[in-house]
Amino acid sequence: MAVLKKEEMLGSAEDAVSFALKKGADEAEAFAYQGLASSVSIERGQIAKSSRIIDQGLGIRTIVKKAVGFAYTNILGSKKSMEETIVRALGSAKASKLDEDWHSLPTKKSFASVENTYDKNIVDLHAEDLVKIASVMLEAAEAKDKRAFPIEGGAGASYLSQAVANSNGISGFDHGTFVECSLETIGQEAGEVSPVCFEFNAERRYKIDPEWVGEEAARLAVSALKAKKAETKTTEVIFTQFALQQLLYYTLVNAVKADFVQRNQSAFKDKIGEAVASDIVTVYDDGLFDGGLRTWKFDGEGVPQQKTLVIEKGVLRNFIYDNYSAKKEEKESTGNAARAGYLSTPSVEATNFHLMAGNRSPEKLIGEVKDGLLVYFLQGAHSSNPASGDFSVVATPAWRIRNGEIAYATKGAMLAGNIFEVLKNVSDVANNERKVGQLVAPWVLAENVKVVGK
């Protein structure tokens, strides 16, 4: 199976829409998806595995008398499968209940232009090239420190393409590439095991630095050894991008989604125009971020992605919308409908959630801290209260900062508090912006965070 052409993908989607209308749908939308992924995996210190996964399919949404039905198939390009899928989607719609809030599918708008989201060099990568990337990373980790043991990781390249068409005339195709390498390590010394440490580099263009990833993963693991128990106190905390991503994903990101607001599940309801964070905090949801991991010309419903100001100098400005939640308020979608390929209907999701960087280097940020913690990862962020923003998580690995310098690794440090309070207590942001999942952010320094320890 090979890469499907733009015409084939668009053809599948457009044919499906016409057929659904012919079969009695009031409105119809089809989403065609293809993903080709190659990877090599590191397991316990060696490259021992390689895989190639081809996944493609067609998801069809039909609306009959304001009731929505959806069906998918992972067979693309077969007329019979497409027709059977449409019949099932119509069956689902007819079995479903009328939704008074359903307005209509989105209408056609011109797509945005995006930069650095596709690189033919990534499509052309072979397993041998990925083996080389993984080897460089592994060797860099081994050379850095003998006490670091690479337990898992690898290198991967993927090509994704998507086409969307609907009965309001939307018809779009976009494709993109991803390349990444990552390494999990633990430090081992005299019977002591460090927590798992992790580094990675993911890009849309073929420009990654496996050597840095390997060295950094090894350095972290070794410096996480000889950990001392954390003390209970209220203190300053620097969150790295990983910790921030974990903490925000289940709290702040949900709080700005229009459907959460409409459903009374957001602490930000009725707070547009109010200060919700310290004035150092400015956040965009930027679906067009140059080379962003979530950058596409259009979202899962064929609405152009855009740059939306969410928090401006601490003041809440906008929520993010998909077509359904926008029409409910007689607004326009902000291009935030996400889909799990062909397998799901769209739902509101952030694109590149961009917390703007400051001017200070990370070293200077550490230098500002008299007594505090540097937190790389959190355990249990998914158990945060999604509505209130209350969290109670473990910081691991984490390091104690004293008089502007990293003193030692800590263990057993629990952080307890409320994310919205933390945002109000942000006192500085560094200049080391990077992409981690949907987050684009620097290190963030917050004051008055409660640490529970021995």
Next chain:
Amino acid sequence: MKDVLCKVVDVASRKFGAEYAEVRAQRLFKTMLTLKEGRVEAARQGIENGAALRVLVKGAWGFASVGSLDVETLTGAVSDACKMAKAAGSRLKEPIKLVETEAVEDVVKLKPRKDPAKISIEEKIGTMLSMSKKILGYDKRIKGCTADYLDLTGDNYFVNNEGANIEQGKLYVWSRITATAREADVFTFSREEIGSTSGYEVFDVRTPEAVSEEVAKRAVKQLKAKAPKGGTFPVVLGPDVVGVFVHEAFGHLAEADLTLSGSVLMGKLGKKIASNVVTFYDDGTIKGGFGSFKYDDEGVPAQKTVLVKDGVVVGLMHNRETAQKLNTKPTGNARAEDFRVEPIIRMRNTFMEPKDRSFEELVEGIKFGYYFKSFRGGQANLDGTFQVGIQEGYEIVNGEVGGPVRDASISGNTLETLLKVDAAGKDFGLSPGRCGKGQTAFESDGGPHIRVKGVLVGGSA
């Protein structure tokens, strides 16, 4: 079907010299529903047909997955897998070998009393709607309710070049109901899950009425809860929390791939790591259990595996690769979510064995502590640091259960904590769950009520 699969496997050995080759073909059918505040978001149905090819060539793994079952595509995929294995093997230090197992030939037909594939979408929507309505009508402070439903039915074919040939039915019914409540600035959140491999009859046992009442009641009760104190306290944990503790804090460390990666259980086999009351099992054979199946995705029969017996580590969970490496038998823990991913070591139904105490006996000696009844997520690290979030908890004051506490969590080091388990109840409960380890596995976990002498409670008060 089987002839095609045998041919494909044969290509790997004959043409590419693979020492091991397997193909796993699936035909899956899914129905999914999401209801928000009783509004059906979209009734969804899907078909997924595909195959996974896995080969060992000169000690390195190659894997390929395709969404097709035709001979030509599968033959292409097997050659892809072999080429990938050859590339991966170029820097191999220690070739991978698999422990020998009996090549099973079997056909496993499921006999659900209520086959979800034969129940209309209307009826499924009706069940979810009745739960949503009950929750929303429970109290005016309940502001939100999400009801998710999934059923998956289909067939699994497994063939390898050692002569294994297994056809096995697949069936899962799962539902998650959540409610949110709000009063002034206080938000609470409550969740229950239902899951079974028996059939739609799971709703006869876990009735929509009972589950929705449980969810609604908890969300409302928590509105009056206070934040827990942070610090180390004695706690009593309910079966639901014990389950997630056994699964997250201990279970993952006993998955042999993670043990070999350096988890704190490395080198602990035969050693005492927990108090005498601690006995843990991972059991793939419980009838209807959400983590039950007859054969795993390497064709190894599922079994009841004892992990800890009276405080001593006696076993780990294995696939054929780790069993070979540690010179033991495979335990039937190799599972793949679907044909898109390769089998890895996963838990099944993981639980602690009950003992002899009543709930009152567990609580009575505690001057001040907490009773944590139900969890909201948990996570562990290879160094044994664990965290379990709590969605329903109470203070224990002078030997009695007192007022509710909100958004607590417990943390500590698994091995230190297991030594502090000083009593276990005579009751028992298993809860269905979904576990993520790069891919999702359906599992269940549980145990009796237990008492732990001291555990770190994260609280903001």
